[in-house]
Amino acid sequence: MMNIGEAARASGVSAKMIRYYEETGLIPPAGRTGSGYRTYGPKEVQVLRFVRRARDLGFPMEKVGDLLALWRDRERASADVKRLAEGQIEALETRIREMMEMKAALEHLVHACAGDARPDCPILDDLGGRVAANHCSTTKN
Amino acid sequence: MMNIGEAARASGVSAKMIRYYEETGLIPPAGRTGSGYRTYGPKEVQVLRFVRRARDLGFPMEKVGDLLALWRDRERASADVKRLAEGQIEALETRIREMMEMKAALEHLVHACAGDARPDCPILDDLGGRVAANHCSTTKN
DNA sequence: ATGGGGGTTCCCATGATGGGAAGGTCAAGG
DNA sequence: CCTTGACCTTCCCATCATGGGAACCCCCAT
Numbered sequence: 001m002m003n004i005g006e007a008a009r010a011s012g013v014s015a016k017m018i019r020y021y022e023e024t025g026l027i028p029p030a031g032r033t034g035s036g037y038r039t040y041g042p043k044e045v046q047v048l049r050f051v052r053r054a055r056d057l058g059f060p061m062e063k064v065g066d067l068l069a070l071w072r073d074r075e076r077a078s079a080d081v082k083r084l085a086e087g088q089i090e091a092l093e094t095r096i097r098e099m100m101e102m103k104a105a106l107e108h109l110v111h112a113c114a115g116d117a118r119p120d121c122p123i124l125d126d127l128g129g130r131v132a133a134n135h136c137s138t139t140k141n
Numbered sequence: 142m143m144n145i146g147e148a149a150r151a152s153g154v155s156a157k158m159i160r161y162y163e164e165t166g167l168i169p170p171a172g173r174t175g176s177g178y179r180t181y182g183p184k185e186v187q188v189l190r191f192v193r194r195a196r197d198l199g200f201p202m203e204k205v206g207d208l209l210a211l212w213r214d215r216e217r218a219s220a221d222v223k224r225l226a227e228g229q230i231e232a233l234e235t236r237i238r239e240m241m242e243m244k245a246a247l248e249h250l251v252h253a254c255a256g257d258a259r260p261d262c263p264i265l266d267d268l269g270g271r272v273a274a275n276h277c278s279t280t281k282n
Numbered sequence: 283a284t285g286g287g288g289g290t291t292c293c294c295a296t297g298a299t300g301g302g303a304a305g306g307t308c309a310a311g312g
Numbered sequence: 313c314c315t316t317g318a319c320c321t322t323c324c325c326a327t328c329a330t331g332g333g334a335a336c337c338c339c340c341a342t
Contacts, residue, residue: 005288015289016331035338037289046270053268058243061329071265081264082256085247092244096237102199103233106226115223123222124212127194129187146319156320157300176307178320202297 004030007040011048021051026065059088145171148181152189162192167206200229 008015018038021027027047030038040048050071054064066084070076112122149156159179162168168188171179181189191212195205207225211217253263 003289014330017329019290020329033338035289037338049270050268053270055329056243057247058240067265067268070262071269074260076260076262076265077258078254078260078262078264079256079258081262082251082254085251085254085264089244089247089251092240092247096240096244099199099233099237099240102197103230103237106198106230106233110223110226110230113219113223113226115220117218117220119215119217119219121211121217121219121222123219123226124208124217127191127208128212129190129194144320155299158298160322161298174307174320176320178307196298 001039001041002045004038004040007038007045007048010045012052013048018048021048021061024061026051026061026068057088058092059084063088142172142180142182143186145179145181148179148186148189151186153193154189159189162189162202165202167192167202167209198229199233200225204229 002010004015004018007013008018011018013021018027018030022029022038027044030040030044033039047068050068051064054067055061059067063084067081070081070084109123109126114120143151145156145159148154149159152159154162159168159171163170163179168185171181171185174180188209191209192205195208196202200208204225208222211222211225250264250267255261
């Protein structure tokens with residue numbers, strides 16, 4: 001039996017987060033020593049590592065809860081797990097796409113900017129809503 | 142002169158956010174009518190649109206503040222603006238990379254999961270820290 | 283018994299946004 | 313003139329996941 005600090009080190013989840021997960025019901029309340037210290041055994045540490053890995057894969061806490069429930073349910077269908085994972089892949093794809101659009105727009109602007117000591121700057125012109133003078137207009141035709 | 146609702150519609154920034162930007166000092170305090178309503182002219186709306194576009198490009202509020210300062214400074218060097226934009230591109234790249242790694246890991250797991258009615262699931266096995274039996278182990282040799 | 287390194291709870295902050303309550307204001311129409 | 317509905321004001325709370333820190337208690341080794 002380990003205390004919360006040891007469990008944190010063993011699982012890679014900070015003590016702060018362990019308490020938070022418990023408070024929000026993601027994980028069941030840990031046992032307590034007579035003086036109120038939380039205690040963790042190997043099984044609890046495994047749960048924490050599970051949570052850690054799922055979070056590392058970008059699952060929001062709520063989905064981690066769903067995954068934990070499936071993990072505990074020996075009657076589960078692997079299809080349910082797969083669905084969750086595919087949903088997460090889609091969520092990631094959406095965010096990746098959004099960020100790549102931002103990046104592309106920025107690269108376009110950066111490309112048009114001289115980046116020297118002069119004040120003229122198509123980046124600011126664009127942000128300010130100006131038409132960017134003569135530099136590849138948005139309505140290309 | 143428009144009130145905050147009209148300015149919100151004209152700029153694409155919600156009234157709530159306009160007040161927040163003012164409160165945090167990102168934009169200067171708006172003028173007020175005798176009865177306390179905030180008033181906005183075309184110039185103020187342009188500032189709001191500037192903020193909106195910069196946020197759409199993923200700049201955090203702090204950097205938006207920097208951009209606004211450069212925008213207002215007619216002595217600026219475009220190199221300074223470009224540096225900010227390039228920094229933002231890097232920030233985006235980092236986050237994109239992280240998410241693509243998550244996505245790749247998930248795809249790997251999803252690929253290995255039958256996704257049927259049976260409970261056996263390499264996804265859960267992996268999250269639980271098991272070695273995934275005989276299915277392309279992590280230490281491939 | 284004392285000191286240092288834990289543990290415990292509770293509150294606050296982040297970043298950017300939305301929701302909502304309580305109360306004042308404005309404009310249009312009866 | 314008064315009502316009504318849409319709008320404004322401020323203030324508080326919630327999100328999501330995480331960290332910081334205060335105040336206090338506990339355990340072990342010296």
